[in-house]
Amino acid sequence: MSAGPLDATLNDARIGVLTFPGTLDDRDAARAVRLAGGEPVALWHADGDLRRVDAVVLPGGFSYGDYLRAGAISRFAPAMAAVVDAAKGGMPVLGICNGFQILTEAHLLPGSMIKNDHLHFVCREQVLSVENAQTAWTNQYTQGQHITVPLKNQDGQFVADEHTLDELEGEGRVVFRYQGWNPNGSRRDIAGITNERGNVVGLMPHPEHAVEAGFGPDGADGVRSGTDGLGFFTSVLASLVRA
Numbered sequence: 001m002s003a004g005p006l007d008a009t010l011n012d013a014r015i016g017v018l019t020f021p022g023t024l025d026d027r028d029a030a031r032a033v034r035l036a037g038g039e040p041v042a043l044w045h046a047d048g049d050l051r052r053v054d055a056v057v058l059p060g061g062f063s064y065g066d067y068l069r070a071g072a073i074s075r076f077a078p079a080m081a082a083v084v085d086a087a088k089g090g091m092p093v094l095g096i097c098n099g100f101q102i103l104t105e106a107h108l109l110p111g112s113m114i115k116n117d118h119l120h121f122v123c124r125e126q127v128l129s130v131e132n133a134q135t136a137w138t139n140q141y142t143q144g145q146h147i148t149v150p151l152k153n154q155d156g157q158f159v160a161d162e163h164t165l166d167e168l169e170g171e172g173r174v175v176f177r178y179q180g181w182n183p184n185g186s187r188r189d190i191a192g193i194t195n196e197r198g199n200v201v202g203l204m205p206h207p208e209h210a211v212e213a214g215f216g217p218d219g220a221d222g223v224r225s226g227t228d229g230l231g232f233f234t235s236v237l238a239s240l241v242r243a
Helices: 008-012 026-036 078-088 098-105 162-170 230-242
Strands: 014-019 039-044 055-058 093-096 112-114 122-130 146-153 157-159 174-179 190-194 200-203
Touching: 014 026, 026 039, 026 230, 055 078, 055 098, 078 093, 093 098, 098 112, 098 200, 122 190, 157 190, 162 190, 174 200
Parallel strands: 014 039, 014 055, 055 093, 093 200
Antiparallel strands: 112 157, 122 146, 122 174, 174 190, 190 200
16 A cells, blocks of 8 residues: 555644654654655643644654653653543554653553563664554554564563453554564564554554655665655544544
8 A cells, every 4th residue: 555645635734743852753753744744743741732733753762761761751741641631532642662662651552661682772674564554553554564664772672461462462452563583572573552442553663764765774666765654654644534
């Protein structure tokens, strides 16, 4: 399925990009939103006003307080109280890498993120299988599709008890699985999950780094031609139109 920009009539869709001290990829996420056809809106962690956005992206990085546990302090930011309320009301929320960690700490998603099983930082192009193509952030993909996006993390091992893992599997809430190699020891090769409603998605790999030819992973059309990550951002715009 095509992951190109959606119709220009969707340019009024406002997608908030939330920045914490230590966030690294907020500008990349904002650019991904713009390339998909939406309007990125900068949000600040200390501000409880979400500025009338239609969806929120929590980008990657190393947010303040990660030395305690990744996302453990950030989840108490005033902006996160607003995000939690909005997500419970159905607003689409995407957590990427550190954003995923914050979503688990805020209990919008189950499980937890701990150090990679090999205890090293990993940075590579990673193949993922799309396990659920019906969420607010994946509806422009197809079930079973393989996509390639960059991965970079140190606390990327997703863990949960067996009951929670069985529940995620049984309810179709595993959204992405690592293919070829599990880079961090995540249980059952899980790379991303969703909540029951499908509006909140978290994953460790970075789709915002695979949205523009010439700057992403290698793809079928040549070196750095991969744009598989753009589908996340066109998906949320499509979901907002349906809503």
